[in-house]
Amino acid sequence: MDKDLKASIAEVQVFVASPRRAVPARGSSEVTRVSTGCANCNLHEICIPCGLTGREVDQVEELIYARRRVKRGESLYRAGDAFNSLYAVRSGFFKTSQMLEDGREQITAFYMAGEIMGMDGIGPERHSCNAVALEDSQACVILYSRLEVLSRNLPGLQQQFHKVMSREIAREHGVMLLLGSMRAEERLAAFLLNLSQRFAARRYSGHEFVLRMTREEIGSYLGLKLETVSRAFSKFQEEGLISVRHKRVGILDATGLKRMIGRGLH
Amino acid sequence: MDKDLKASIAEVQVFVASPRRAVPARGSSEVTRVSTGCANCNLHEICIPCGLTGREVDQVEELIYARRRVKRGESLYRAGDAFNSLYAVRSGFFKTSQMLEDGREQITAFYMAGEIMGMDGIGPERHSCNAVALEDSQACVILYSRLEVLSRNLPGLQQQFHKVMSREIAREHGVMLLLGSMRAEERLAAFLLNLSQRFAARRYSGHEFVLRMTREEIGSYLGLKLETVSRAFSKFQEEGLISVRHKRVGILDATGLKRMIGRGLH
DNA sequence: CGGGGATTTGACACATATCAAGAGCGGTGG
DNA sequence: CCACCGCTCTTGATATGTGTCAAATCCCCG
Numbered sequence A, B: 001m002d003k004d005l006k007a008s009i010a011e012v013q014v015f016v017a018s019p020r021r022a023v024p025a026r027g028s029s030e031v032t033r034v035s036t037g038c039a040n041c042n043l044h045e046i047c048i049p050c051g052l053t054g055r056e057v058d059q060v061e062e063l064i065y066a067r068r069r070v071k072r073g074e075s076l077y078r079a080g081d082a083f084n085s086l087y088a089v090r091s092g093f094f095k096t097s098q099m100l101e102d103g104r105e106q107i108t109a110f111y112m113a114g115e116i117m118g119m120d121g122i123g124p125e126r127h128s129c130n131a132v133a134l135e136d137s138q139a140c141v142i143l144y145s146r147l148e149v150l151s152r153n154l155p156g157l158q159q160q161f162h163k164v165m166s167r168e169i170a171r172e173h174g175v176m177l178l179l180g181s182m183r184a185e186e187r188l189a190a191f192l193l194n195l196s197q198r199f200a201a202r203r204y205s206g207h208e209f210v211l212r213m214t215r216e217e218i219g220s221y222l223g224l225k226l227e228t229v230s231r232a233f234s235k236f237q238e239e240g241l242i243s244v245r246h247k248r249v250g251i252l253d254a255t256g257l258k259r260m261i262g263r264g265l266h
Numbered sequence C: 001c002g003g004g005g006a007t008t009t010g011a012c013a014c015a016t017a018t019c020a021a022g023a024g025c026g027g028t029g030g
Numbered sequence D: 001c002c003a004c005c006g007c008t009c010t011t012g013a014t015a016t017g018t019g020t021c022a023a024a025t026c027c028c029c030g
Helices: A003-011 A054-063 A144-153 A155-183 A184-202 A217-220 A226-238 A254-259 B002-011 B054-063 B144-153 B154-182 B184-201 B216-223 B228-240 B254-259
Strands: A029-034 A064-070 A075-077 A085-091 A093-099 A106-114 A130-135 A137-143 A208-209 A242-245 A246-249 B031-034 B065-068 B076-077 B083-093 B094-099 B105-111 B130-133 B137-143 B208-210 B242-245 B249-253
Touching: A029 A085, A029 B216, A054 A106, A054 A144, A054 A155, A054 A254, A064 A085, A085 A144, A085 B254, A093 A137, A093 B154, A093 B249, A106 A155, A106 A217, A106 B154, A130 B130, A137 A144, A144 A155, A144 B144, A144 B154, A155 A184, A155 A217, A155 B105, A155 B144, A155 B154, A155 B216, A184 A208, A184 A226, A184 A246, A184 A254, A217 A226, A217 B154, A226 A242, A226 B054, B054 B065, B054 B144, B054 B154, B065 B076, B065 B083, B076 B105, B083 B144, B105 B154, B137 B144, B144 B154, B154 B184, B154 B216, B184 B208, B184 B216, B184 B228, B184 B254, B216 B228
Parallel strands: none
Antiparallel strands: A029 A064, A064 A137, A075 A130, A085 A137, A093 A106, A093 A130, A208 A246, A242 A246, B031 B065, B065 B137, B076 B130, B083 B137, B094 B105, B094 B130, B208 B249, B242 B249
């Protein structure tokens, strides 16, 4: 039994008034009652409670049925699973991906702390992609049925939820622009700048960070092969735009990176 | 004054109880009060009212502030415009696109009757892409502020709206899969099958239809150049999968088209 | 400390882009 | 109603960006 699991057991507390039913554990991921609610969570400026008043945040906490620990490489949910809840990343890093029959995998997103996963499942009432942890992670389980009810009574929550969905749509538009009209180096530059920005928004360094995904996963997300990603990294390093050593990346010249996007050839 | 405009004026009726403010006309597009409400609209099985009871549909009609006529090539909204409403396509065909500084355009979607546009504007409270009519078209103006209020009181509407947003996210995942991991011919096959299906859902022929967009626009959507699109059309025709004559397309072998997707090379 | 996956780099292949020319069609105006 | 013009589409020849295959090195994880 590893230390994470021990910690998770120690953390079990009756926090939610009346959990309606059990959430099935998948793989070795573990389900725990939440001990720290949204009000104490340091992500409340980024996550669902963003913009809500203290009283409202207390109510929003009731949404969180439990928290799930997911170890590196394991699934939070899989394509085809029944849809019951959304997930907010509490800690760690996830990827979501779609598969083609022949095994080709397209990564559709990387999620970091405070971001919401699973919204594509609402329509079909079934998850349509796989969510896998890129490192040992935790996700808050947001029961969708409760979210529906609660957001009818809390306009602020309703608004925030709609904005979260809307931003997911807008984000994907950006990815479509990237995949449909940018060249390999532009794609990687856009990707690095995006990561940098998101780390900075979480008060981590936006200038120096560790990639949680492999070159192959970056390639899958960007519609490139891993060798092409690797070559682009090397080229950026030669040009003094970044420093790379395996997964450790330093952004040396963010302006230079921005300049390479959106100007066609050269 | 053309016949469409005359018709639009003839159509003006006080249908909505208290329009709060004028919707500014853009270009030569025209705003009219709606005469036929959602209950009579033949799209109610596809559009927002889908799944609602008759009573509920009556209430949903209050969402529709007006209808806008947009002529071919003109904008329904532009990137940067303040966001006030969503739009449901009443008739015709629209494209939405994102621009890069250097003028590259990525078409992010084609919308046909019953589909909802503009959801990416909710988060930023500003439209983030351009919506242009591909033929003379009409769109129902859904005031977002009313949608928020009404969906708090009509659970069915809330549910339907969330599903519409969710499906938009899922659709974009599909496009990302297409752009990120399919080859030119697979992309076109997927595109044609998708169009065919959507026409069929609207009781038009899914076997024979007229493309509303140019080869260049198809290419922009699929991340290809127009010549590549044209060549793929010709190849499909040679292989007996489809018939093409300019914008008129016949699907001769849907199974064959499906077979070419998702099997890697060849 | 050992082993296997991840990364880098090179050489070459191939899919798609680019450039170019001509044909077809549709809308407009005489 | 016909003829013209311009835009769209098709097709060919060539260029190029990225994929593919291969091998060596590096590290991280167990």
